[in-house]
Amino acid sequence: MRTPEGEAFTSFVVEVATLGHFVTAAGESLARHGGQSLARWVVLDAIGERPLTVAQIGRARGMARQPVQRVADVLAEEGLASYQDNPQHRRARLLTLTARGREVLDAINARQAAWANAHGARVGIDKLRRAHQLVADMRKLIELPPQS
Amino acid sequence: MRTPEGEAFTSFVVEVATLGHFVTAAGESLARHGGQSLARWVVLDAIGERPLTVAQIGRARGMARQPVQRVADVLAEEGLASYQDNPQHRRARLLTLTARGREVLDAINARQAAWANAHGARVGIDKLRRAHQLVADMRKLIELPPQS
DNA sequence: TTCATATTGACATCATGATGTCAAATCGCC
DNA sequence: GGCGATTTGACATCATGATGTCAATATGAA
Numbered sequence: 001m002r003t004p005e006g007e008a009f010t011s012f013v014v015e016v017a018t019l020g021h022f023v024t025a026a027g028e029s030l031a032r033h034g035g036q037s038l039a040r041w042v043v044l045d046a047i048g049e050r051p052l053t054v055a056q057i058g059r060a061r062g063m064a065r066q067p068v069q070r071v072a073d074v075l076a077e078e079g080l081a082s083y084q085d086n087p088q089h090r091r092a093r094l095l096t097l098t099a100r101g102r103e104v105l106d107a108i109n110a111r112q113a114a115w116a117n118a119h120g121a122r123v124g125i126d127k128l129r130r131a132h133q134l135v136a137d138m139r140k141l142i143e144l145p146p147q148s
Numbered sequence: 149m150r151t152p153e154g155e156a157f158t159s160f161v162v163e164v165a166t167l168g169h170f171v172t173a174a175g176e177s178l179a180r181h182g183g184q185s186l187a188r189w190v191v192l193d194a195i196g197e198r199p200l201t202v203a204q205i206g207r208a209r210g211m212a213r214q215p216v217q218r219v220a221d222v223l224a225e226e227g228l229a230s231y232q233d234n235p236q237h238r239r240a241r242l243l244t245l246t247a248r249g250r251e252v253l254d255a256i257n258a259r260q261a262a263w264a265n266a267h268g269a270r271v272g273i274d275k276l277r278r279a280h281q282l283v284a285d286m287r288k289l290i291e292l293p294p295q296s
Numbered sequence: 297t298t299c300a301t302a303t304t305g306a307c308a309t310c311a312t313g314a315t316g317t318c319a320a321a322t323c324g325c326c
Numbered sequence: 327g328g329c330g331a332t333t334t335g336a337c338a339t340c341a342t343g344a345t346g347t348c349a350a351t352a353t354g355a356a
Contacts, residue, residue, distance in 0.1 A: 001258070001261055002261045002264070002265065003265045003268060003269065004268075004273055005264075005265065005268030005269050005271070005272070005273050005276065006261055006264040006265035006268045006269075007264075007268075008268055008273055008276035008277060008280065009264040009265075009267050009268030009271065009276055010260070010264045010268075011276075011280050012276055012279050012280045012283065013171050013174075013264070015280055015283045015284055015287070016164070016167055016168055016171050016283055017168055017171050017172065017175075018210070018287060019164055019168070019283050019286060019287045019290070020164055020165055020167070020168020020169070020171070020172075021168070021210070022287055022290050022291065023161050023164050023165050023168070023290065024165065024168075026161075026290060027161075027165075037311075037312085038312090039311075039312060039313085053334080053335090054334080054335070055333070055334055055335085062166070062169070063313075063314095064313070064314060064315080065333095065334075065335075066313080066314075066315080066316095066335095066336090066337095067312065067313045067314075068313095069335070069336075070311095070312085070313090071311095071312085088322090089321070089322065089333090089334075090320090090321065090322085091320065091321055091322090091333095091334060091335060092321085092322090092333080092334055092335070093335090110149070112158070113149055113150045113154055116150070116153075116154040116155075116157040116158045116161070117150065117151045117153065117154035117157075119154075119157050119289060119290065120151060120152075120153030120154045120155075120156055120157030120158075121151065121153050121154075122289060123153070123157065123286075123289060124153070125152055125153050125156055127282075128153065128156035128157055128159075128160055129156060130282070131160050131282050131283075131286060132156065132159050132160045132163055134275075134278070134279050134282060135160065135163045135164055135167050135279075135283070136163055138167060138271075138279060139163070139166060139167045139170055141267060141270065141271060142167070142170050142171065142174060142267065143170065185341075185342085186342090187341075187342060187343085201304080201305090202304080202305070203303070203304060203305080211343070211344095212343070212344060212345080213303095213304075213305075214305095214306090214307090214343080214344075214345080214346095215342065215343045215344075216343095217305070217306075217307095218341095218342085218343090219341095219342085236352090237303090237304075237351070237352070238350085238351065238352090239303095239304060239305060239350060239351055239352090240303085240304055240305070240351085240352090241305090
């Protein structure tokens with residue numbers, strides 16, 4: 001009923017889910033030091049380079065527009081971002097970082113960089129590259145239907 | 149500011165978060181074929197071996213008791229589980245699988261086994277073991293404070 | 297046994313993300 | 327230019343998981 005490969009695959013999947021949980025928690029922790037949350041950080045970071053519409057942010061980060069909309073509205077209320085008119089689209093305004101939003105984002109990203117540098121140095125570049133490749137391969141595999 | 153190792157670590161973390169998302173979606177899909185959700189499947193599976201209290205389920209699956217309580221109450225309402233008196237603790241009743249709950253759980257687990265067998269066969273046992281080890285190592289690392 | 301401490305269930309509130317629907321706006325094909 | 331399809335924002339509802347509080351219960355030290 002369950003092959004050794006099936007057992008191993010299930011163990012891997014469970015381990016990945018657990019690691020994903022830890023990674024998310026680490027992200028929440030990093031964001032909290034800037035007085036934000038992971039969801040807010042994701043939206044702030046998305047518009048760090050250039051203003052985007054809510055729908056564009058959702059596509060860029062693999063989220064539906066609706067949750068992004070809610071977070072974006074909160075950020076706008078708090079003065080970390082603001083909606084600017086979009087010459088391309090009358091309704092779809094561009095969410096833009098304010099000066100305060102830039103400060104907050106830079107602070108969180110700086111902390112994240114230190115965190116990643118410290119962890120990365122311990123692992124070593126070779127193992128990191130292999131790990132990244134392995135996880136990326138696995139993702140492509142899980143995306144495929146199991147029958148093929 | 150950002151070392152190559154830091155860059156690689158960040159890429160890995162983002163990839164893991166993405167894979168975790170896919171794995172969760174796969175779990176939701178498997179559970180849905182049994183008319184359940186991932187959260188309900190997790191609770192059903194936790195009491196598959198022996199009855200447990202809500203708090204025990206939470207600890208076993210790394211969740212707080214409160215969300216488990218809510219899911220458990222729904223399962224009890226739907227007749228997939230039932231609360232039985234606990235000789236060890238007057239208030240903490242044991243959540244127990246009903247016959248229907250057993251059927252549903254077995255069906256979902258059978259489907260998961262087929263899914264895992266098919267995917268596992270494609271990857272191969274060696275790569276799976278290496279991937280599992282790598283991910284487990286990374287988790288231990290992220291759990292440590294970054295300074296050490 | 298007694299009493300401080302920890303655990304537990306039962307509430308509440310909240311953040312997050314998914315999904316559905318609708319009308320306005322844009323785009324693309326003709 | 328006109329018109330159908332798509333995109334978008336703006337609502338709504340829902341599932342999930344985290345957190346906090348409280349009283350009832352169990353546990354362990356004295």
